[in-house]
Amino acid sequence: MRKKIAKFSILPLAAGSIFFSFSTKDAAKINVDDYSTTHLDLDYTVQDFKEEMQPVYELNRTAPFIGETYVGFKEAIGFKESRSDYRTINEFGYLGKYQFGAGTLKLLGIYDLDAFLDSPALQEAAFYANASRNKWILQRDIKRFVGKTINGVQVTESGILAAAHLAGPGSVKKYLRSWGAQAFSDAFGTTIRNYMKRFGGYDVSFVEAVKNARVDKENLKA
Template identity: 80%
Template sequence: MRKKIAKFSILPLAAGSIFFSFSTKDAAKLNLENYSTYNLDLEYTVENLKEEIEPDFEISHTAPILGKSYVGFKEALAFKESRGDYKTINEYGYLGKYQFGKGTLKLVGIYDTVEFLNSPALQEAAFYANASRNKWILQRDIKRFVGKTINGVLITESGILAAAHLAGPGSVKKYLRSWGAQAFSDAFGTTIKTYMKRFGGYDVSFVRTEKNARVDFDKLSV
């Protein structure tokens, strides 16, 4: 019968400690007195270590709290779309931080995709213009459905605008007016319901309702 030999290890507990690996046979010969903690100062506490681990620098400012503001809304949406990367192009040709299609960009007056990818200011302006245009198209639906529950999700204005960014305002109209029966999902399987839920409850009153919203290139600080 084959014997099983256990192995033990002594892991380092402090800088300069030695790592040992040995069998049970070797362990029987080990003189543990050589590794005794007798007479060592082991009276460390969190309070005693405080000065040793305290950093040598101070944080002079804190990160902004975006919360449920318009900025919080667009940054949360951008993170979902592209991890906030202005330069990215996905496998289906969608561009930038907010993953715009070329057709949508044309609707807000952008035709040069190279310029678009190289200009964060242009991308931010495009997002606002598109949201403003979608808000105009969906204004009646916003008034009618905000506060209602469809497919278990509370409908909010920000959820509607996020869903319109994903699927287009026409698909959102169909979804709302059919009380969720006419669903939509993109090439990755993301649904209107998902965006309604994930991006609900933000304050998007900053976005004005504008029928023919376009990017104003004269006001861009590129």
């Protein structure tokens, strides 16, 4: 009776290796060390992928995330309003990162619109002063309505201040005191409810309620 000789193959583990076929008898004689690449000076033609395959992303226009703080609050609004562009003016004449109207800026003591567009520090100060002024105007409504639910959205202090930035404190008062019946939407269709939902839950205790708050331009950092 003839014995069946088993066959097996040594497959290449790297490009350019040789294919061998042996019987089990011949395979026993193979010195595997003769085919090792250990200690060889191999000349790779592929560059280091760790250096070459770095992902390319445009990060300077990515929505910021700085936590649920005042900074996170204002940066989120700035990104929503203008994608955080200090120099932008929209088709309705609203200016800067936070899209202020000229009338609101006058209330804050800012009259030179060109200087306003040229100064990120002035724009940041204007945002804080406006939030401070709105917080003073709406302080009773903040105490009364925070924690309540109107039109399916839980009312928060940051949501109220965001809505006041969008629509003005008077419109926010009407919205809250009518339990959402008197609604407001801007020229783009953005509503008070939308802003209350989108910007709710931030800690804005940093903002002090000040009557007739204005920008102190003399103490602004360059």
